[in-house]
Amino acid sequence: MNRNDLGRKVARLATNAAVRSPFLWRLFRPLVRRMFDAIAPSWDQMRMEDTFAPFEVALAAVEPKPRKVLDLGTGTGEGAFVLARQLPDAEIVGADLAARMLDQARERTPPELASRVRFERADASALPYADGSFELVTHANMIPFFDEVARVLAPGGQALFAFSSGSTTPIYVPPERMREELERRGFTDFAEFEAGRGVAILARKPQAA
Numbered sequence: 227m228n229r230n231d232l233g234r235k236v237a238r239l240a241t242n243a244a245v246r247s248p249f250l251w252r253l254f255r256p257l258v259r260r261m262f263d264a265i266a267p268s269w270d271q272m273r274m275e276d277t278f279a280p281f282e283v284a285l286a287a288v289e290p291k292p293r294k295v296l297d298l299g300t301g302t303g304e305g306a307f308v309l310a311r312q313l314p315d316a317e318i319v320g321a322d323l324a325a326r327m328l329d330q331a332r333e334r335t336p337p338e339l340a341s342r343v344r345f346e347r348a349d350a351s352a353l354p355y356a357d358g359s360f361e362l363v364t365h366a367n368m369i370p371f372f373d374e375v376a377r378v379l380a381p382g383g384q385a386l387f388a389f390s391s392g393s394t395t396p397i398y399v400p401p402e403r404m405r406e407e408l409e410r411r412g413f414t415d416f417a418e419f420e421a422g423r424g425v426a427i428l429a430r431k432p433q434a435a
């Protein structure tokens with residue numbers, strides 16, 4: 227098995243473990259962080275031309291247009307840049323566990339987006355943001371931590387989850403499982419999208435009672 231195949235297997239194993247139990251994530255966290263730190267310099271060369279197709283299609287359906295957005299597992303920042311371009315009035319935070327991915331993201335930030343996009347080191351399983359801080363929380367090929375997404379989203383805010391290669395994406399959670407986890411936390415207004423080789427899901431946190 228080569229290094230890439232091993233990395234894909236670790237990513238899938240870590241995703242399944244984290245969705246099943248955030249406690250298990252603690253065992254995988256150092257490994258996942260090291261793995262993404264190591265591939266940070268070559269990450270952008272590995273991207274397919276339609277990597278963000280499902281992300282963009284789902285983003286176009288977000289209503290009302292959010293002004294505060296969190297892109298979790300932002301990696302080298304491409305998702306954050308897509309968000310900033312499609313949402314010209316929004317402030318975007320890109321968060322990631324791997325410092326070297328964030329170094330690349332900061333270096334790649336186009337000057338015209340720099341005043342609205344910032345990158346911060348954070349673990350999506352224990353975010354350093356207050357309850358209800360964001361109107362949209364996005365994930366592109368990122369392990370979902372449902373409790374934290376529900377916590378940092380404002381009432382009525384939306385969560386977006388995109389997987390660039392559908393079920394063959396190393397970090398992938400089937401739509402029925404996503405829906406089950408989100409419904410358990412009160413999310414509604416589910417929408418599923420297919421674009422390029424991938425899929426995406428959009429869901430809304432309920433308005434406060």
Ligand SMILES: C[S@@+](CC[C@H](N)C(=O)[O-])C[C@H]1O[C@@H](n2cnc3c(N)ncnc32)[C@H](O)[C@@H]1O
Nearest residue numbers: 262299300301322323324327349350351366367
């Ligand atoms: C497959 S990459 C996707 C990067 C980017 N979203 C893209 O699609 O190009 C997954 C990213 O999530 C980050 N990540 C994994 N687990 C994380 C966690 N618990 N908190 C924050 N970032 C995490 C990794 O460091 C990596 O940069």
